[in-house]
Amino acid sequence: MDTVLYESTRGGCECTYPDTLLKGIAGNGGLFVPKTWPKFSEHDRAKLIKARSYKQVAYRVMAPYLDKKTRRVLKRLLDKAYSKKKFGSRIVPIKKLEDELYLLQVSEGPTWAFKDMALQLLAELLDYWLEELGEYLNIIVATSGDTGSAAIEAFRGRKRITVTVLSPAQGNMSSAQKKQMYGVNDKRVHNIIIEGDFDDCQALVKAIMDDKAFADAHHLGLVNSINWTRIIAQTVYFVWAWSRLAKSPNSPVAFSVPSGNFGDAYACFVALMMDIPIARIVVATNKNDVLDRFFKTGRYDARHGEMMTPTHSPSMDIKLASNFERLLSEAFGRDGIAVNMLMMKMDAKKGWQGWFDISRESPFSRLAEWGFVSGSCSDSATRGAIHMAYERYGVVLDPHTAVAFHVGLSKVVRGIPLVVVETARWEKFPDTIE
Numbered sequence: 001m002d003t004v005l006y007e008s009t010r011g012g013c014e015c016t017y018p019d020t021l022l023k024g025i026a027g028n029g030g031l032f033v034p035k036t037w038p039k040f041s042e043h044d045r046a047k048l049i050k051a052r053s054y055k056q057v058a059y060r061v062m063a064p065y066l067d068k069k070t071r072r073v074l075k076r077l078l079d080k081a082y083s084k085k086k087f088g089s090r091i092v093p094i095k096k097l098e099d100e101l102y103l104l105q106v107s108e109g110p111t112w113a114f115k116d117m118a119l120q121l122l123a124e125l126l127d128y129w130l131e132e133l134g135e136y137l138n139i140i141v142a143t144s145g146d147t148g149s150a151a152i153e154a155f156r157g158r159k160r161i162t163v164t165v166l167s168p169a170q171g172n173m174s175s176a177q178k179k180q181m182y183g184v185n186d187k188r189v190h191n192i193i194i195e196g197d198f199d200d201c202q203a204l205v206k207a208i209m210d211d212k213a214f215a216d217a218h219h220l221g222l223v224n225s226i227n228w229t230r231i232i233a234q235t236v237y238f239v240w241a242w243s244r245l246a247k248s249p250n251s252p253v254a255f256s257v258p259s260g261n262f263g264d265a266y267a268c269f270v271a272l273m274m275d276i277p278i279a280r281i282v283v284a285t286n287k288n289d290v291l292d293r294f295f296k297t298g299r300y301d302a303r304h305g306e307m308m309t310p311t312h313s314p315s316m317d318i319k320l321a322s323n324f325e326r327l328l329s330e331a332f333g334r335d336g337i338a339v340n341m342l343m344m345k346m347d348a349k350k351g352w353q354g355w356f357d358i359s360r361e362s363p364f365s366r367l368a369e370w371g372f373v374s375g376s377c378s379d380s381a382t383r384g385a386i387h388m389a390y391e392r393y394g395v396v397l398d399p400h401t402a403v404a405f406h407v408g409l410s411k412v413v414r415g416i417p418l419v420v421v422e423t424a425r426w427e428k429f430p431d432t433i434e
C-alpha cells in the first residue's frame, strides 16, 4: 500500500501523515488535501460489501491515508474509539423507513451527534502520537453547539491534552447542548463564550492559528472539521452505508446531508472520489442558505453585515463553510492560486467584497457532474418534516435531520436508494420537538 502525500488547497506544503493530524491546517492559510485519491476497484468494492463490521470498513477506508506506523495501530485504536460502552453493540445502524429510503444513524455516540464518530477516533490517534513524540497539545475549538461537547467528551482526562472551546453567545443552542459543554468540571477543559455568532468564533480560531509563531509556542492544535483526520473518519460511514445497501459493486446510492461547515457533505464527496458509486450528494441547508444558493447559482455570498438567522437547527447556522474550500480546490483541479484568489475575495474583514461568482467557469459545471444538488428548508418546513416522519414512519427526527429529510425527498431519483444522514438524536433538542 502506498502512502498518500498531502498538499495545501492554496498550493505547496507537501507532507505526509501524521503531519496533517498534528498541524491541522496547512501553513499558508489553506487546508490539507491528499495529492491523489486512493481508489476502490470493483474487486475492492465487492470485498466491502462482504465486510462484516463497521471497523473493518473503517480500516479499509482510512489505512491508505495513513503512514505505516499509524496503520499498524489503527485496528487497536478503532477498537478503543468505537467501544461498546460508547456506541453500543451496533455501530452506525441503518434504519429502513421504506423501500429506497433509509436513515443513517451516526448520532448514537456519547454526545448524541455525529461529531462523536470522528472526534473519538481523532482523540485516540492524537493520544497515540503525542505519547510517541513526548509532546502535548492545547486544542482550540470553535463550535455552533455539537463539536464543543463532542470534543470535550473525547479529549477530557487525556494526560497530554487540554481543550478550549469557543462558543457563541448569539444563536439558538439548546439547553442540552449547553449542559453537555458548560456542565463539565475538568481542569483541562475551558469554555469561553464569545460575543458573536459561530462565524466569529471560527474566525478567531483561524486568526490564532494563522499566527504561526504563537500557535507553535503554545502547542496549539485544531480538531475542527478542517482537520483532515475528521474528514476521513466521516467518509467511513458513507462507505459503510453504501456497502450495506449495494446489491453489487456498481449499484449506486444517494445521500442527503444536513450541512453547515460542509465537513460531512465533503466526507461523502471523498467516498465518491474513492470510486464508491454515489449518484447524488444532496446538500441540505436551513434558512442560512449560503451553500444552497451557491450550488444553484455559482455565487458564494457570505457578506458579513447580513445577520445570521437563528433556526431550529443551530448546528447549521453557519455562513462561512470552511470545508467548502476543499471542494473548490478539487473543482479547480488543485489550482492553488485560483483557490487563494477566491478565498481572498471572501474575506470581507480584510476589505474584500465578501463574495465570489464562478457561474461562468467550467469548475462550476463539474459540481453538477459529480452529483451535487441542494435545497434549503424553513423552520416551518422543518417542523412539518418532523410531523410527517413521525406519522408515516413512527420515527422522531432531530431538527437537523429533518432538514435533510425534507430536502432529500424533493430530490429522489427512482430506483436509487436515498440515505438521509441523521446527524443528531432528537433528545438533544427537546424544546423544538415538543
Ligand SMILES: *Cc1c(COP(=O)(O)O)cnc(C)c1O
Pocket: 113, 114, 115, 146, 147, 225, 258, 259, 260, 261, 262, 263, 264, 265, 315, 316, 400, 401, 423, 424
Ligand atoms: C455539525 C452538525 C451539522 C453540520 O455538519 P457540517 O459537517 O458542519 O456540515 C449538522 N447537524 C448537526 C446535528 C451537527 O452537529
